[in-house]
Amino acid sequence: MALLTAENIQVTFQTRDHAPSHALRGASLTIQAGEIIAILGESGSGKSTFAKVLAGARLGGAQCVGTLRFKGGQWGSVGSRSSADVGARGIAMIGQQASLVLNPFLRARTQLAEFVQAHGVTRQQIAGRVHELLEVVRLRPAERYAAKYPHQLSGGEKQRLSIAMALACGPEIVVCDEVTSSLDTVTEAEILELFSSLRAERRVSVLWITHNPLRVRNFADRVAVMYAGRFIEIGPTANVLDSPLHPYVAELMRCAKSGISVHEDRKGARLASIPGAAPDAFESFAGCSFAPRCAEKRDTCAQKAPENASTEGRGEVECVLYER
Ligand SMILES: Nc1ncnc2c1ncn2[C@@H]1O[C@H](COP(=O)(O)OP(=O)(O)O)[C@@H](O)[C@H]1O
Numbered sequence: 001m002a003l004l005t006a007e008n009i010q011v012t013f014q015t016r017d018h019a020p021s022h023a024l025r026g027a028s029l030t031i032q033a034g035e036i037i038a039i040l041g042e043s044g045s046g047k048s049t050f051a052k053v054l055a056g057a058r059l060g061g062a063q064c065v066g067t068l069r070f071k072g073g074q075w076g077s078v079g080s081r082s083s084a085d086v087g088a089r090g091i092a093m094i095g096q097q098a099s100l101v102l103n104p105f106l107r108a109r110t111q112l113a114e115f116v117q118a119h120g121v122t123r124q125q126i127a128g129r130v131h132e133l134l135e136v137v138r139l140r141p142a143e144r145y146a147a148k149y150p151h152q153l154s155g156g157e158k159q160r161l162s163i164a165m166a167l168a169c170g171p172e173i174v175v176c177d178e179v180t181s182s183l184d185t186v187t188e189a190e191i192l193e194l195f196s197s198l199r200a201e202r203r204v205s206v207l208w209i210t211h212n213p214l215r216v217r218n219f220a221d222r223v224a225v226m227y228a229g230r231f232i233e234i235g236p237t238a239n240v241l242d243s244p245l246h247p248y249v250a251e252l253m254r255c256a257k258s259g260i261s262v263h264e265d266r267k268g269a270r271l272a273s274i275p276g277a278a279p280d281a282f283e284s285f286a287g288c289s290f291a292p293r294c295a296e297k298r299d300t301c302a303q304k305a306p307e308n309a310s311t312e313g314r315g316e317v318e319c320v321l322y323e324r
């Protein structure tokens, strides 16, 4: 049975000066227990909004539609009060800026103790649990790291401490949104290794959001590619990276492999080699969101949205080329 299913999630922000902003336009994804899924997509495609929906974060008055199921049970509609009890649902989220969740005035042990306490541990158990969490994220020796303040930690160590805080509630799924984008490649590799071990040792599922396809090859079981608020291709990692189905994903991988980056931090950065730009959240369209840029489009693509097609062993894709 699937651990978590997100069905047809739509999130629309009402903005005062503009038309409604469609951050998610029917995103669906299923996560199995102990699975690592990488979510790829250009800036603005909806990755962070999807992460927030799963983590039950407040979406500032956005209109949310869709269904989330955890272990088969329904949480109710997205954004409702019942779906906001993050800890109880077993989902933790970690963001790019670890330092934002760390209090500069508290030692590591005090910060962790606050989180541990909030999740039903007795006073006598706190110190032991804090020690265990520092060990889990490889901040060793734990006694020494427990006494440190955030400014005494490197970028990677701060990120590990924030991961320890996320693990304090014993989550079954950890959603990581661009967790390593501000870290160097060696530190990034260490964090990936940490999540691989967490999965192996604790059967934690990981949703790894990134804009760098090449780093997930030996890490993720499956890759899900987002475009204009939907998952347009989901499949086993090697298939999506090396023989993608969707024309957009094929271009995305070609760019990644030839070193043309789609950098998340530079707002508005676009895939240079594909003509045109991804639609922004204010645009509305009847057919396929990629049709205006697609070299393989058919006459119907601008009017009719593609159906989700399952291919044997290679995953799912939303493109008319694969419809039966
Ligand atoms: N609070 C908000 N108000 C209006 N539009 C928003 C808001 N948050 C996100 N969006 C829009 O939704 C789209 C998806 O954003 P986001 O989920 O942050 O994408 P990503 O993480 O892939 O860069 C973007 O076009 C963004 O401008």
Ligand SMILES: [Mg+2]
Pocket: 047, 048, 049
């Ligand atoms: Mg984002």
